[in-house]
Amino acid sequence: MQRSLQIDPGKCTGCLQCEMACSYENEGVFNPARSRIKVFTFHQEGRFVPYTCTQCDEAWCMQACPVDAIVLNAATGSKDILEDVCVGCKVCTIACPFGTVNYNSDTGKVIKCDLCGGDPKCAEACPTQAITYINADETGFDRMRAWAGKSDNQPRVQ
Amino acid sequence: MKHVIIGAGPAGVVAAETLRKLEPESDITLIGDEPEPPYSRMAIPYYLENKIDAAGTHLRKSADYFEQNNIEVLQSRIDAINTDKKILTPDTGEQINFDKLLIASGSSPVKPPIEGMDLPGVHNCWTLADANQIIDRAKPDAKVVLMGAGFIGCIILESLVSRGVKLTVAEMENRMVPRMMNEQSGTLLKQWCENKGVTVLTSARVSGIEKGSQHPLSVVMSVGGALPADLVICATGVRANIKLCEESDIETKQGILVNEFLQTTHPDIFAAGDVAQGRDFSTGQYSVQAIQPTAVEHARIAATNMTERREHLHRGSINMNVLDTLGLISSSFGDWEGLKGDDSCELGDNDRFRYLNLQFQDDILIGANTLGLTQHIGVLRGLIQSKTRLGKWKNKLANDPTLIMEAYLATVQGQA
Numbered sequence: 098m099q100r101s102l103q104i105d106p107g108k109c110t111g112c113l114q115c116e117m118a119c120s121y122e123n124e125g126v127f128n129p130a131r132s133r134i135k136v137f138t139f140h141q142e143g144r145f146v147p148y149t150c151t152q153c154d155e156a157w158c159m160q161a162c163p164v165d166a167i168v169l170n171a172a173t174g175s176k177d178i179l180e181d182v183c184v185g186c187k188v189c190t191i192a193c194p195f196g197t198v199n200y201n202s203d204t205g206k207v208i209k210c211d212l213c214g215g216d217p218k219c220a221e222a223c224p225t226q227a228i229t230y231i232n233a234d235e236t237g238f239d240r241m242r243a244w245a246g247k248s249d250n251q252p253r254v255q
Numbered sequence: 256m257k258h259v260i261i262g263a264g265p266a267g268v269v270a271a272e273t274l275r276k277l278e279p280e281s282d283i284t285l286i287g288d289e290p291e292p293p294y295s296r297m298a299i300p301y302y303l304e305n306k307i308d309a310a311g312t313h314l315r316k317s318a319d320y321f322e323q324n325n326i327e328v329l330q331s332r333i334d335a336i337n338t339d340k341k342i343l344t345p346d347t348g349e350q351i352n353f354d355k356l357l358i359a360s361g362s363s364p365v366k367p368p369i370e371g372m373d374l375p376g377v378h379n380c381w382t383l384a385d386a387n388q389i390i391d392r393a394k395p396d397a398k399v400v401l402m403g404a405g406f407i408g409c410i411i412l413e414s415l416v417s418r419g420v421k422l423t424v425a426e427m428e429n430r431m432v433p434r435m436m437n438e439q440s441g442t443l444l445k446q447w448c449e450n451k452g453v454t455v456l457t458s459a460r461v462s463g464i465e466k467g468s469q470h471p472l473s474v475v476m477s478v479g480g481a482l483p484a485d486l487v488i489c490a491t492g493v494r495a496n497i498k499l500c501e502e503s504d505i506e507t508k509q510g511i512l513v514n515e516f517l518q519t520t521h522p523d524i525f526a527a528g529d530v531a532q533g534r535d536f537s538t539g540q541y542s543v544q545a546i547q548p549t550a551v552e553h554a555r556i557a558a559t560n561m562t563e564r565r566e567h568l569h570r571g572s573i574n575m576n577v578l579d580t581l582g583l584i585s586s587s588f589g590d591w592e593g594l595k596g597d598d599s600c601e602l603g604d605n606d607r608f609r610y611l612n613l614q615f616q617d618d619i620l621i622g623a624n625t626l627g628l629t630q631h632i633g634v635l636r637g638l639i640q641s642k643t644r645l646g647k648w649k650n651k652l653a654n655d656p657t658l659i660m661e662a663y664l665a666t667v668q669g670q671a
Contacts, residue, residue: 106670106671135631135660137660137661137664139661139665139671142671144670144671146664146670146671148660148664157548160269160548160551160552160555161547161548161551163265163295163297163298163314163547164295164297164298164311164312164313164314165314165315165316182311182316184297184298184301184306184307184311185301185306185579186297186298186301186577186579187577187579187584187629188297188547188548188577189633190577190629190632190633191548191575191576191577191586191588191632191633191635191636192548192575192633192636193633193636194633194634194636194637194640194641195633195634195637196630196631196632196633196634196635196637196659196660196663197631197633198633199629199630199631200584200629201629202582202584202629205306
């Protein structure tokens with residue numbers, strides 16, 4: 098059974114531990130600006146919304162890549178960037194309608210969530226269980242996926 | 256079933272893969288006219304920059320990929336299509352018959368109708384062969400004139416500058432990338448390049464190229480004067496490769512006319528990618544987009560419709576681009592020029608080379624231009640494509656257009 102990240106913004110306190118854990122795991126630094134998960138703040142509503150790639154079935158990023166640098170991880174279901182193949186053209190950053198693939202000008206490559214290979218550090222670091230890593234069919238990402246399907250222009254890859 | 260695909264670029268390759276997945280038993284032949292394995296023109300700037308070798312441009316990396324997937328790859332040129340008999344006559348080898356045909360023949364650079372375009376040292380930057388010619392001539396301190404500051408012109412600037420050439424860019428319009436960026440951002444891009452030591456001439460037309468005295472070439476400007484050059488790179492736009500349809504009943508305008516199934520005027524012949532005049536999401540009109548995401552979208556849908564079982568509708572592709580000009584990143588989405596009556600908002604910081612422009616119809620985002628932004632820009636596509644009503648977020652965006660991600664989360668996903 099593949100698992101995926103479930104995010105419950107109602108439980109998020111905006112502590113940014115997830116961003117710290119993500120940047121440390123993936124970039125070797127404690128720097129929220131380098132995190133693949135981002136917490137968005139809605140001051141007026143007093144609400145924090147953690148947000149990252151849902152590893153959507155449409156895989157717009159993977160389909161748009163001109164050099165085959167984004168591949169499906171069969172074990173976790175994540176779509177992973179092959180850093181040595183990525184040329185840094187950034188087409189995936191505009192193709193992803195969720196805005197979850199970003200360009201890193203320091204490396205000249207793109208970065209996105211890869212579920213830390215099946216052990217997502219954001220979920221581990223979250224003190225309030227706003228981010229959990231659970232069986233895929235139970236996640237609240239269905240709504241997001243439904244939206245992706247609604248605006249779908251193409252057959253799914255899986 | 257015998258499927259034949261003309262063109263081995265991204266559209267051709269993705270179509271072949273889609274067909275293989277849907278019809279394991281069918282014959283699939285992919286015909287390209289270049290000697291290299293199917294490769295990506297998108298990767299050429301990075302090849303020019305020595306970031307990757309030629310193999311790094313290949314669309315699929317393993318040498319036996321197409322063989323493994325039972326896709327026959329042929330190298331030859333197809334100049335005509337016999338649509339009655341459903342036969343192709345390649346320039347080499349035997350006739351090829353087909354049940355269903357996909358034309359994904361791409362586009363080719365346009366040469367301006369001026370004298371001297373055939374002189375040695377005048378090159379396009381379109382194929383791997385072109386790139387190798389440029390690498391040969393773009394030596395340190397060589398004088399290089401780049402004709403055209405469109406997408407291709409801009410994206411190869413980095414590689415030319417890194418080769419240490421003395422570079423002058425000549426663009427006919429009043430700014431850089433005029434078909435992708437508005438006046439403010441296109442002008443900022445020009446300043447950025449000038450700050451990096453590149454001479455950028457805008458509203459400047461090349462009237463001819465002659466043999467030079469101290470340098471091999473002399474580029475004559477219409478406003479007077481001439482630029483000495485060792486190498487001239489022509490990047491003044493591309494045009495769909497529709498010549499192969501000329502003698503047939505396949506109708507063309509700017510590209511091959513297709514319906515919402517990517518089907519041409521011949522029911523067994525489809526078109527995809529740069530050569531197809533397909534539906535534009537923003538305008539609802541049929542136009543040639545010539546961008547990677549559209550090529551792939553077309554290919555998957557056309558290939559699906561080439562099989563017997565399915566009818567998959569193409570609802571229109573969003574025209575969008577992302578460009579790295581000497582490290583300054585710009586992007587455009589959808590109807591970035593906006594509608595008449597101009598309901599838009601913008602935010603600019605000229606000193607930091609940042610700019611963001613959003614275009615609306617009522618409270619729906621329809622287009623955008625960004626400069627200097629790299630984070631979450633894809634969400635602009637998400638907002639445009641989902642036609643989400645922004646409600647109160649439209650005003651919030653008018654006050655601070657950088658809140659696009661927040662607006663998206665609040666409206667599309669109902670998160671706030």
